[in-house]
Amino acid sequence: MREAAALTAIAVLDSMFAGFRSSLGRTGLIRHRHRDVLAHLRGLALSALLLAPVAAVALVDVALRGPRLAIYLAAGRAMLLVYLPFAAVVLLALAAYLVPHWQHRFLAAVVVLGPGTLARPLVALAGVAAAGWASRDALATTLALGAVCAALAVEPWAERRWYGRTGPPGGAVRRILGRCALPDSPGVSPPRSRR
C-alpha cells in the first residue's frame, strides 16, 4: 500500500499548489501569506472532493474483487515512476524559496517552476499512459485518467469559484479615482503604463 500513500502525498501537494496558483495575480497585495495559505487549503479541499469518487470506485472494486488489488498496485507503481522524479525536481526548486538569496528563488521560478507548470498536464497524462501499460486493465486505466482529470481541474475550478475577481480586497477604488487629478501639462514623452 506504499504506492497508494505515495500517490496520495503527491496528489495532496499538487492540489495545494494548484490552489495557490489559482489565487496569484488577483488581489495585488504585497503581503499575501495568509491568503496563500487559504488558497492552498482551498485547493486541497477541491481536490478531495474531485478525487473522492475515483477513490471510492477503486476501493469498492478491491473490496468486491480482492485479486484486483495487484492490478491497482501495478498501475500505481507505474504512475509513481513518472511522477516521483517530476515531484522531486519541483520540491527541490521550492526548497530554493527557503534560501535567503533572491537569485535562487528567481532561478527556481524561471528555470524549473514555470516550465514545470507548463509540462504538468503532459506529465500527468504520461502517468496515465504508464498506468495503462503496466496494468493492461480498462477500469484501472480509466480510474487513473479520472484521477488525473480531477487533479487538472482543481486550478481552473478554484479560479472560477474564488479568484475570478480582480482587485484589492474590499476595494473602494471609485472613491480614490475621483481624487486623482490629471495635470494638463503635456510634457515630454508621456510615460505609459507598463504592459
Place this chain on the structure above:
Amino acid sequence: MRGVPRVLARGTGNPPPVEITDLLGGWDTSGVRRPVPVEATAARLAASGQHRAARLVRRMPARDGLLDPAAVDALLLRVHYELQRFEEELQLARRIAQTVAPWVAALRGERPVRVVDVGCGLGYVLRWLAAHDALGPDVELVGVDLDRRLVAHAAELAAAEELPCRFVAGDAFAPGVAAGDGTRCVMVSSGLLHHLPAGELPAFFAAQRELGVAAFAHWDIRPGPWSTLGAWVLHAARMREPVSRHDGVLSARRAHPAATLLDAARAGAPGYQVSCADGPAWLPRPLDVLRPVTGVREPAGTVRVRP
C-alpha cells in the same frame, strides 16, 4: 527601421509589431479614455502580421464599432494584476532596491530623497519597497502613470496595506508633477522602455536631465533568443489572459539592445555617467533577463572624454 530590433524589421513595408495594450490604453490630458475603434485596431495589428492579436481585439466587447471602455478598463486591470504576479517571480523590486539603495544613501541628508516610478501601473515596485522599508528612512516613494484607473488601484492597494507611498496620475516629466527637487530625485521604471520607439528614447532621457534628477535606472528585458523563449514559456505557464501572453512575448522581442539605450542616454542626458550591458546574445543569462540602463549625474566641473 534604425533602432528597431532586427527580428522585428523583417518584411519591411509592414509596420512593426505592437502590443495590444499599447493600442487600448490611450488617455487624453483631460483624463478621458480615448475611444478605440475595433476594426482600425484589428487592421493595425493584422498589418504587422499579428493576426491572432487582431482576432483577440475583434472578440472584445464593443458598441457601435468602438471597444466597450468598461471592458477595456477591466481587461487592462486584469493584465496588470497578472503582471504584478510576474514581477514578483522576477524579483523585480529586489533588483531595483539593490541598485537604487546606494544612490539613496548617498543623497540622504536634511531633506528626504524622492524615488519616482515612471509608468508605475499598479505600483508594485514602490509598494514592495515601502512594505519592506528597503530604502531606509526619509525616502518619499511616488508612482506616476497616465492611466488614472491604474493609479487609483495602486493608491487603493497601498491604502489597504497602509504603505507609505503615493501615486499620481499624469506626466512624470512635467514640472511639478512628481520630481520635486530634481537634485534629490531618483527616477526608475520597469518594462517601459520597449514601449518607446528608439527615436523617442533620447527625449525620454533628456526630460530627466531637464528635471535635474540625481540618477535614473530603467529596467527592461535583455533582448535575445533566450529571453524570447523564456518569455514564451513563463507567460504560457503563468498568465491567464490571452492579451497578457501575446504582449508578454512581444515585449521580449521588441526590447531595445543595450547599445541603443546607451546611445540614447548619452545623447539625451549628457553630464550623466550612463551604463547598460547585454553580453553575448547566445549566452543564456537567466539572472540578467532584466537589466537596467542607469545614469548618475556627474559632479559639476567633471570633464569627460568620449572614446
